[in-house]
Amino acid sequence: MSDAQSIDPKLLELLVCPLTKGPLRYDREREELVSEQARLAYPIRDGIPIMLVEEARSLDAGGGR
């Protein structure tokens, strides 16, 4: 396993949105995995993607876009 903030490309390639099972976009700046279909962004905390809908940020609420 590599450095603190980097995500292994193999893991990124395998992960999908738990809600839609659709693709995710890696937002390097915000350290988030973005599901456009679900309008949700899943946080990556200390290199660990948090793939729970309950902990995801809504892309539509409160000027999140």
Added chain:
Amino acid sequence: MALGSPSAFGMDLEAIRRAYARYAPIYDHTFSWMLARQGRRLAATTAAARARVILELGVGTGLTLPLYPADRRLVGIDISPDMLALAQRRARERKLGQVAGLSLMDAGNLAFCDASFDAVVAAYVMSVVPEPAAVLAEAARVCRPGGDIVLVNHFAGETVARRRIERALEPLADWLGWRPAFGFEELMAGSTLRLVERRPLAPFGLFTLVHLRKPA
């Protein structure tokens, strides 16, 4: 499944997370050390035999991670952030190259595509999830056709004496993050997975290694 929704077994993910937040700092020195060493080693060996890309469900503090060959690609998931943090520290400190990554997710609703892995391992997991059959179904979904699923678990006792002890412990399931009485047939009901091997482990056959294969 929503966090905090009580299941038919009276366990929920929030209770499990609370239990493991308490366990995390001492976990490696208690349960695992005494009981789980042989099971973890066998699970890793069995899964790695025909697989390159492997998913471990309920990876916990990552005790199994060093047991996989260095050229495999290992992904570990868990519902407890406290346990995952320790797994990550273990992977970094010991420079475990086989660990492709760790992710926090619900084993009953995996954030992976169908057929993503050559093998899926769940060691000492099925008793601590609210819906074991749903977890097995998810394991089967993300496993490729012809791939292996390896479980190590305590299944409900076949003897009256053991069943009695397990029933007595049942009210403590939430606190322990563990549901003692839990049958193998109950888990397999409705599954299309094929049984390759079912092997009792020392000591006393308290735990069983179950090797399943997804039809090709």
